[in-house]
């Protein structure tokens with residue numbers, strides 16, 4: 196069955212530096228908005244009103260008298276803002292996660308409805324809003340209603356913005372405005388929406404396991420492993436960075452005291468950025484390739500749900516912290532790219548709880564043991580995992596793939612056994628589960 200769903204995302208566009216007068220006007224508008232918001236929150240909480248309409252009705256007269264020049268639609272949006280904050284505050288309180296008596300108003304962005312700026316043009320005729328500036332760059336004009344009348348804010352659209360529009364994303368109502376005092380600019384948050392059809396009638400089930408060195412995906416019939424080599428890449432770059440640190444620092448009296456020279460700072464920043472770019476580029480390309488393949492196979496994709504599980508797991512294993520942190524960040528990034536790509540291609544994605552998926556036997560559910568191989572009188576850990584109960588064995592990453600699929604299907608025990616012969620010289624450890632690697 197084909198299902199239509201709506202995807203949404205938010206894109207930020209920054210303005211050019213604005214004149215001091217415009218900044219002042221926007222600042223005053225935000226101040227007034229903040230005030231209305233806190234009045235609206237007070238009113239809603241005292242009178243137990245959650246709906247934005249009820250809140251608005253309750254505060255309208257008072258605000259109108261206090262700010263006669265302010266466009267009345269700011270009262271509408273502040274009431275909506277308050278209603279959202281009250282609802283989320285109540286639900287946090289229910290879950291015991293609210294630590295204050297009333298919702299705190301710390302970060303205020305100006306909520307804009309379709310009357311408070313030229314929304315219609317954004318929605319239906321965005322091409323008309325562009326003009327070419329002196330440097331030949333396209334500028335997008337937002338006309339904002341303020342107590343001082345409409346002011347024009349020139350926005351700088353980036354490449355990504357045009358790309359997203361070309362991909363069929365539609366601009367939605369509900370813009371938000373943030374003032375950046377440091378550089379005298381504003382940021383506009385633009386909600387986008389896209390309708391896509393998802394194939395719920397999949398012909399194959401695929402699961403995917405991510406780690407820094409490999410991305411493993413497949414099912415019981417067929418497993419693919421792509422070398423990601425992010426671990427190696429990071430190692431290479433951290434060596435480069437250590438060299439920079441060494442070469443470009445002032446030699447202090449104490450060994451630890453080596454302040455970095457300016458040149459060193461610049462180089463460190465440059466290589467740090469380069470590493471990040473290479474990593475992200477690599478992850479995006481892999482996500483694209485895999486999503487395409489899944490679409491061709493009419494597959495549903497099962498991935499681990501990273502939202503709750505990861506943090507506690509990382510905290511436990513504080514050794515190798517950096518690698519874990521990097522794994523965490525990269526896994527989240529990659530799985531997000533992949534989820535978005537899959538959705539774009541209409542491939543259904545299901546997230547399942549990954550707890551124990553890498554250490555339980557996909558065949559019988561018992562704990563797997565890591566195998567070791569004898570080399571030069573030293574036992575080296577192998578990637579193979581072995582089950583002493585049912586003699587199942589498979590590569591560590593494949594185990595996770597099998598288990599994710601089983602968790603998705605809600606079935607245990609079933610799995611084909613691995614047919615590969617175990618390599619000569621393999622040592623079967625007597626301990627069922629090796630918590631600490633005895634051969635660091």
Ligand SMILES: [Zn+2]
Nearest residue numbers: 556559582585
């Ligand atoms: Zn087993």
